[in-house]
Amino acid sequence: MGDKPYFIWTSNIDHHFALAGFNNLLEVEGNWQTGICTAHPKEHPAVDLKATLHEIYEKDQAGNLTEGDLPTCSSCGEPLATNLPGPTFNMDQVQVSAFESFISRYQTKKILVLELGIGPQNQMIKAPSMQLVAGNQQSRYITINKGQLNILAAIADRSIGFSSTILAAFDALITGKGDVATQGPAKSAPQLSPEEKKRQQKVLQSFYPSYTVNKGYQPGELIMYTTIDGKHPSHIHTVQYGRALMYSYGDPVDVHCFTQDGHYHLVKLGLNKENNEVHGFYVEPNTFIAMEDAKGATGFSQIRITLPSSASSELMIPRVEQLKKVFPQQKELIERLTVSD
Incomplete structure (x- = not known):
């Protein structure tokens, strides 16, 4: 790294980056060397278990x-559990804050995203990484993953993919030599005009402060990844097609649903079934929804949304007064989460 500012974003739970001396680190799925109280995971502090685990091993x-x-x-x-995804998981908010500060400071500057061994459809690391590159023309993207490269067309002209081991790719990058299979840079897809791009981003970011889209697992399917935090809920909107919403990681998310037949219901996306959270659900066509961090959440959340590739990109926004007439009991909620007339 030399003296370059850096941040490591990983889903590995082995804590090896920290043990290797890297301090700027976000472990999005925690690590097995940190203990968390099983009875009060949010209230009681996390515990470093390295010494204890060694004693247990001996x-x-x-x-x-x-x-x-x-x-x-x-x-x-009460017993401690390892701080890994599950009912007691508590993402390290110090790491989260440091990561958010880093992104805020450098997201418009020259950035190299170096991606090591991430699967082509990874929704926790790869998708947001490509999103960061897509939003910054000064950024560059290098991905190393033997036999499984996936680079979005929108960033293809600023990307290189190494289909090799990490060791072989590093050797080629450092020496300029080596017989490794590479992909790109390639010509990107036709771009919108600056005016069109600005208008489109303004509309989308009013609903999702952070988003990216790539091909899904099924033919004709796209996946959009949205990031929700306490300061950036999505506004109430609908589209003309059905959508599957899936929790990815982070804090739980409240999804407010307003159906065409006049019913309101709340769906909690998350991992804790004891709090009536579900991992995913299907939104019927023309249902108005809005998403926000669940009450008491302090970090951020990522939600995966599937949609047909042939779908219209139009977002339909309800009129505030009309929506309040249909759902009078949700007046306060509607006023908080709708775009003004």
């Missing part, structure tokens, strides 16, 4: 490990 190898050796919360005495 006692296990010696054959004298007991239940009393298992770690407990110093605040309440």
Whole structure:
């Protein structure tokens, strides 16, 4: 890295980047060396378990490990669990804040996104990484993934893909030599005019502060990834086709649904079934929705939305007064999450 500013964004849970001395780090799925209280995961502080885990390993190898050796919360005495995705997962908000500050500071400057061993349809790391590059013409993108490269057409002219091992790709990058298979840079798809692009981004970003689109798993399917945080809920809108909404990672998300037959219901996207959260659900065509961080959330969330590739990109916005007449009990919610007439 030298003296260059950097940030590592990883879904690995092995904590190896931190152990290697990298301090600027966001572990989006936590790590197995951090303990979290199973009874009060949000209220009680996380615990560094490195020393404890080593002691457990030694006692296990010696054959004298007991239940009393298992770690407990110093605040309440309840068992600790490793801080990994599940009902007790608590994303490190210090890491989140540092990452948000880094992106805010450098997202319009010269950035190289170096992607190591990320699958072509990864929705936690790859999709937002390509999104960052797509939104900044000064950025460049290098992806290394043997046999599985996926580069969006919108960033193809600023990207290189190495279909090789990471070691071979690094050697080729450093020496300028090496027999490795590469892809790109290639000509990008036809671009909108500056005026068209500005108008389109203004409309989309009023609903989703962060978004990207790529090909889905099924023929004719596209996937849009949206990022929601406390300051940027999506406004109430609808489209003419049905959509599948899936929780990706981060804090839980409240999805407010207003159906054509006059019914309102709330769907919670997340991982904790005890809080009535679901991992995904289907939104019927012409249903108005708005998304925001669940009450008490402090970080950000990513939601995956599937849509047909032939779908219109039009977003239909309800009139505030008309919507309040149909849903009078949600007046406060509607006023907060709608675009003014």
